[in-house]
Amino acid sequence: MNLIIGSTLKTLIVGAGMGGLRTAESLRRYRYPGHIHILGDEWHMPYNRPPLSKSLLAQDQELAQVSFPIKSDDLNTEFTLGDGVRQLSMEQQSVTLQSGKKIEFDFLVAATGLRSKKLVFPNNLQSGRFALRTFDDAKAIRQAVGSGKDVVILGSGFIGLEVAATLKGLGCRVKIVAMEDIPLGLILGEPFGEEIRRRHETKGIEFYLNNRVTDLVGNTAITHVKLVDGQSLPCDIFIEAIGSAANVEWLEGNELNLSDGLLTDSSLHAVKSNGTSVSNLFGVGDIARFPNIRFELPPRRIEHWNIPLESSRRAAREIVRQVVPGSIEGFESEGGFNPLPTFWSDQFEFSILSYGEPRLADEIRLLEGNLGEEFIFAYLREGSLVGVAGIGMKSKINEMRKDIIK
Template sequence: MGGLRTAESLRRFGYSGDITIVGGEKHLPYNRPPLSKDLLAQGKDFDAVAFPIKDSELKAEFILADPATSLSCHEKRIYLASGRNLEYDYLVAATGLRSRQMHFPNNLKLGRYNLRTFDDAKAIGAAATPEKKVVILGAGFIGLELAATLRTLGCSVAIVALEAIPLSPILGDDFGLAVQKRHEKEGVQFHLNRSVQDLIGDQRISGVLLSDGEILECDLLIEAVGSQTNTEWLEGNNLEMGNGVLTDNSLRAMRIDKSRVEDLFVVGDIARFPYLNIALPARRIEHWNIPVECGKRVGREISAIEGSESSSEFKQGEHFNPLPSFWSDQFSISILSYGEPKIADTISLLEGSLDSEFIFEYRREGSVVAVAGIGMRRKISALREEIRL
């Protein structure tokens, strides 16, 4: 998505040069949040999640199913898996994430799934027929959304997670407990403070062995234990890497020697960019709106360099400081968050009741850094004006 939004921004601000979008998947850019919800629940096809692309306006070449494998900043050239190589004037790195893979002594493959791509969602949907027993490893947003969807489809669902309370590291204990109780009312089972030690089965998984010795039978194991950045192809260029790629205020990649690469921009989930108002290390944010905001900014930045963006309101190099936001629909509840709740040192219930709708406020050193809640979307949206990051 970040690459597409960058291309759209380039055209919006008058860039007339050639644009090539390279991707590792066989599909054109698409919307990922519905993969764990509507698309999985309703068995929709690709058109339901595909982003609309106006070819006559975008005028971009797409190279699909041919990921970048290496980069030479010195030569200004990227190399693809097919052996093809492309020269560039500007390069936008927007390669995103992949699911983290677990490894077990009995490392069975059949019956194990991750959810990152459209094809992943279709595979889970085909396997998760009613009455199937599903174990989900991980109690983050993807794990919880999958649990809600699969229960709706008639599956038996158990969640196994290392943390004591779902979502606690992100939204706090009280918020997490409220979500857990909603899931338990719908029949989701939780096995918390535990991990999967091994898989049970011969050719196909039939169960999992937990760290406390308990065995859970399952037909499917879905691993929702986080993600890894797709940045290996950028190695060998003296970039400041580790948990993504460090950028400056305008999303240009930074080198280890603290100099910046003038023609290499980093967008979306792999970008680690500085705060404006908080004395914390640069952050990398995996929220849906970040690739959108990054793409808009980089497209405008490049257009300004080329002289096609001449608006007096835009200043090249101005500090990039987007407001992170995310939402999550699970059963009948709708979670909405603005800001970065996980950096808060104080969490308080602002309004509502934990067994109904509510809003939490998150502060760091007295300043509001996030608001989040269940329901009350209009009020939560209004409170975002108070956030300072």
């Protein structure tokens, strides 16, 4: 793409979450000269999602307490909220919103993120049934729960475990039903997962593992859930925490590769079904399925908090490189996008911190500490460090991140 006159240049960012906001901020930081327009389907300005399962739910906080601070003058960005994108047309270089409004672009950043997966049951009741992805979801759960309520959480991943811990703290009776044998066992390994389960059980959380919910029981609202092993659990509030799906439907019809997210190349340009990269369309955040250079794995999405931030910076640099060539020092030689996956989780009084890809390990070693207290595991694949994770000991875990394979 040739140099475009700054005043008429338009970058459209679809998605008003962290990835969208950070893309706009990064564009301004790299002195992108044109117009920026962020579109969001929620009515809220960009906010931070991790507190939704923790402080926001525990303390019934308001949006202002989780909103990202924005300096409007510096950001100089137009927002259109509460009006999601229905359809992209690469041919017309425009998007059509749910309202029917059409907006053209020179550069498009796809940052529409994820939505919670939900099951369909024979008795597919909705009242008393929740998932947690948005601020509104968290407020709805908070309004429904209370001391003595029976909560059943489906799924023993990070969201399920965090919500369980928070709702236990609010006096609910909490049960977790999951298909796994061990919570987080596939991600962090069996000893680590067993320790997490032990800590939750000590706090009174009940687990129904290697199990699944086959139906909901009740007339207008849920009273029980039925498990595949025949048990029936009392249930006032049913929370599905069974993972997420990428919001890519609006990208269909443009010959893009949309199998599990938006496939990108190693500089986050969208990739067409025929394998060629699109120069002015980028994937940012949870929906981007990018090549996993560090671990020599096929492209995949990474649903970790640091990915929207790092991918937004990279996409912004790619745009500015095209608009104002040579303006970013050292950028022409930048290698492929190669973020270090990073995650953390707060549950009860313990916190987990991890770098890399522990799930890739063929060997797991307890490196330091004791399972009942604070500890660190090292995760190795063919003798190389691919991940590190632990409870407590953050300083030491942080030191080890530099040892993970590049």
